[in-house]
Amino acid sequence: xxxxxxxxxxxxxxxxxxxxxxxxxxxxxxxxxxxxxxxxxxxxxxxxxxxxxxxxxxxxxxxxxxxxxxxxxxxxxxxxxxxxxxxxxxxxxxxxxxxxxxxxxxxxxxxxxxxxxxxxxxxxxxxxxxxxxxxxxxxxxxxxxxxxxxxxxxxxxxxxxxxxxxx
Amino acid sequence: xxxxxxxxxxxxxxxxxxxxxxxxxxxxxxxxxxxxxxxxxxxxxxxxxxxxxxxxxxxxxxxxxxxxxxxxxxxxxxxxxxxxxxxxxxxxxxxxxxxxxxxxxxxxxxxxxxxxxxxxxxxxxxxxxxxxxxxxxxxxxxxxxxxxxxxxxxxxxxxxxxxxx
Numbered sequence: 483x484x485x486x487x488x489x490x491x492x493x494x495x496x497x498x499x500x501x502x503x504x505x506x507x508x509x510x511x512x513x514x515x516x517x518x519x520x521x522x523x524x525x526x527x528x529x530x531x532x533x534x535x536x537x538x539x540x541x542x543x544x545x546x547x548x549x550x551x552x553x554x555x556x557x558x559x560x561x562x563x564x565x566x567x568x569x570x571x572x573x574x575x576x577x578x579x580x581x582x583x584x585x586x587x588x589x590x591x592x593x594x595x596x597x598x599x600x601x602x603x604x605x606x607x608x609x610x611x612x613x614x615x616x617x618x619x620x621x622x623x624x625x626x627x628x629x630x631x632x633x634x635x636x637x638x639x640x641x642x643x644x645x646x647x648x649x
Numbered sequence: 650x651x652x653x654x655x656x657x658x659x660x661x662x663x664x665x666x667x668x669x670x671x672x673x674x675x676x677x678x679x680x681x682x683x684x685x686x687x688x689x690x691x692x693x694x695x696x697x698x699x700x701x702x703x704x705x706x707x708x709x710x711x712x713x714x715x716x717x718x719x720x721x722x723x724x725x726x727x728x729x730x731x732x733x734x735x736x737x738x739x740x741x742x743x744x745x746x747x748x749x750x751x752x753x754x755x756x757x758x759x760x761x762x763x764x765x766x767x768x769x770x771x772x773x774x775x776x777x778x779x780x781x782x783x784x785x786x787x788x789x790x791x792x793x794x795x796x797x798x799x800x801x802x803x804x805x806x807x808x809x810x811x812x813x814x
Contacts, residue, residue: 509813510802510803510805510806510807513802513805513806514798514799514802514803517682517685517798517801517802518795518798520682520685520686521685521686521689521690521693521794521798522690522693524686524687524690525686525689525690525691525692525693525694526690526693526694528686528687528690529690529691529694529714529717532717537713537717538710538711538713538714539710539713540707540709540710540713541706541707541710541711541713542705542706542707542710545703545705545706546703546706549702549703549705549706550694550702550703550706553697553702613707613710632686633683633686636679636682636683636686637679637683639682640675640678640679640682641675641679643813643814644671644674644675644814
């Protein structure tokens, strides 16, 4: 038995799991909030990506990056919480779903991409840019990857009920 | 045959609903989610800026995000019609669907009003802090998106023909 199965088995015995699976409205409500988080995360991060790629020249990219990225983080946090609630309601259904595995993989990759943005100093370069400036090539690569990965996260999330046999 | 039944039994609707291929319902519902991101995402950015977040980011150039929003909007009109046709007899009589539609219509109308009042008004654009009416409309627009997303997501759980997905 692997760690994911062990974790799922333990999670299924927790009160949280019972509360979620016994409730008729916790999952739908979590779905709603999960989509709010999606819009907030993709709105902030996706628009910064588009600006780094060259769309919307004139938008003060440096200031935008500094002020809006915390809101992308807030959207992500919202989705970690609501996602975990839904996972807890039926851990085995998710753990054995291929789409769920891919979704987690894409989130991890998107996270690494954000990490690269900061540790390579690209973020600092972008934050120093003015409204008419073009982003450096490294920022464009990270932006393109970010758009691809977050759309990919949406894709695998949306495939959860269709791929595999669990839903 | 009743009109809605006729739509639901059309070749296209049956294919979307029953073919079981990735290219039918799954792809359409994914496009609908992606379109949401491209429509509501930039709208949140603009509304938060109008409400006073990140005042150092000049508002004027954000008008360019309208083209992104329209791409998202038309992706969702098209994919939405596809899903609606596949389940016409249930979704077209679902009150939840009409609530969603009212929220979207109001949101798009307010997007248009904000473009006319804020973006076409140089004096307002250069203000660090926008007038109360503009801020309130931006806030109301955000509430409409929240309403549209809520109703849309709940169509899978409540109302006629709801199937969780």
